Amino acid sequence: MAVLPLNDSSSFDDDGHPKRTGTLWTASAHIITTVIGSGVLSLAWAIAQLGWIVGPSVMLLFAFIGHYTSCLLADCYRSGDPLTGKRNPTYMHAVRSLLGEAHMVACGVMQNINLMGITIGYQIASSISMMAIKRSNCFHSSGGKNPCHISSNPFMMSFGVVEIILSQIPNFDQIWWLSTLAAIMSFTYSFIGLSLGIAKVAESGRFKGTISGVSVGSISKTEKKLRSFQALGDIAFAYSFAIVLIEIQDTIKCPPSEAKTMKKATRFSIILTTLFYILCGCSGYAAFGNNAPGNLLTGFGFYNPFWLIDIANVAIVVHLVGAYQVLSQPIFAFVEKKAAQAWPESPFITKEYKLSISSSHSYNINLFRLIWRSLFVCFTTTIAMLIPFFNDIVGIIGALQFWPLTVYFPIQMYIVQKKIRQWSVKWICVQTMSMGCLLVSLAAAVGSISGVMLDLKVYKPFKTMY
Incomplete structure (x- = not known):
């Protein structure tokens, strides 16, 4: 650890890092930006597969598990x-410190693959939203006569x-404004999706959907x-923020304890996002029943x-622009440090x-970065252009990240950190x-x-029109 001059101690933290300035609210903004993402758009479809009882129950279960393991992980920051x-300062540092080098390598591979997968999923979701805007306007301008087939590639x-432009922002600390904007956008389209679902239920005068969801008969067993x-994978994806939790926590100032602040931010964010998830998912299912679309807002695309x-889909795009950066920053930092x-x-x-933009503004450019x-990018x-299947990709990413990164590593690190005795009641429970x-x-x-596999049978890369 570097020894810092005494007169500089007020500008640096105990590890020689420039003073961290993050608060409960900036940490919450980062979490909400990461959590309320494209995953919310597939929840109505997910509930349609599981039904009125199992669907919301699974969402609450995932919220509880996500909150519990995130609190365990927060205690492993120091x-x-x-x-x-x-x-x-990173998830991988915590794993190496508590579980050793072999676990760190395994964690690093899984974390970076999952982060990359989520950014791909976000690109697919953003293109779907941009296409929905284009098709909606095309459909209404033609009076419904033009089928308005569009390629997602442009x-x-x-x-x-x-993203290439925004990716030149050097680190996590400097994208707080982007996270805040993205969080506002996520609430915007969530409210619109919720309102449209409620309006459609009010228009029809009844709640659609069944106890068991999509029934055998309309599809095979x-x-x-x-x-x-x-x-299950889609719902797991909707809570995928544990993989950047330590990185978010590393932006928080101390005192108070970073773990205390992070736990409060996690609790606030998960309660808020779960409320949105249940409202949006259930209102979408109530509106469309077992025919709920895989992407709720693009499924509304041709309705008044x-x-x-269009406003909702613009908000989705802006949100995903920010979320992409939040999730790619750990990958950037890892490669650049190595x-x-x-x-x-x-x-x-x-x-x-130093690149001078004006007499008062300049930016640092690094060629490797x-x-x-x-x-x-x-x-x-x-990759997104090769496999633009939103629901399937969301499910795969959710399945790959949920157990190892959201559950397994936090639990194993916490056992070591708190010296929990093997075969004790708490050890058996976790x-x-x-x-x-x-x-x-x-299963997911x-x-x-x-x-x-089913989608690939009919899809032609770079050529298929929607």
Whole structure:
């Protein structure tokens, strides 16, 4: 650890890092930006597969598990004393500190794959929303005579160009404003989706849907099981923020304890988002019943008032632009740190060039950051264009990240951190919960992968029009 001059101590934290300034509200904004994302759009479809009783119950269960394991994870930010212990600035640092090098490597691979997968899912969702705006306007201008088939590729590429520009923001601390804007946008489209669902129920005068959801007969028994499994993955995806929780916590100022602030932010964010999820998912299911669309707002696309749907889809795009950055920053930081350690003398890796925009504004440009981050965005854009299946991709990502990153690692780290005795009542309870969540993840993965296989039979990459 670097020894800092005494007169600089007020500007730096105990690890030599510039003073962290994050608060309960900035941490909550980061979490809400990450949690209330494209996952909310598939919840009506997920409830339709599970029915009125199981659907909302599963959402509450996932919320409880997410909150519980996030609180365990928050206690692992510092090793030892919660106020003065060594900081673990990333998820991987925490895993290495408490579980060892082998676990850290496994965690790093899974975390980065999942973060990349979520950014791909966000690109797919944003392109669907942009297409919905275009098709809605086309449909209404033609009076319904034009089928308005559109390719998603130009919209994905446009999203990629914007992300290449924003990806040059150096680190997490400097994107608080983007997270705040994205959080506001997430509430905007959630409220619109909720309002439209309520309005449609009021118009029809009845709640649609059934106790068991989509029934066998309209689909086969096998398809019913696979859809139900996929629905579990979709709901798990809707709570996928544990993989950046430590990174968010590393922005919080101390005192008070970062863990206390993070637990409050987690509790506030999960209660708020779960309320939105249940309202949006249930209102969508009540409005459409077992025919609920895979993407709630784009499913509304050809209904009036079409201008309100356009506003909601614009809000989705703006939100996902910010969420993409929140989730890609840990990948950027990991690669850039490894490159700097491997080639510390390379000007290409370490040198910053000052770019003057005006007499009062200038920005630092790093060549490695410029090229590597641009290539990352191009890669995720290409993958999104190859497999633009929103529901299936959401389910796969949710399945892959839920057990290992949201449940397994937080529980194992907490056991080591708090020295919980093996075979004690608490040890048995948390390990039983972990095994149950593993079975849920495996089932969700099977359902979602089968959905992708079915979609690939009829999809032509880069050519299919919607």
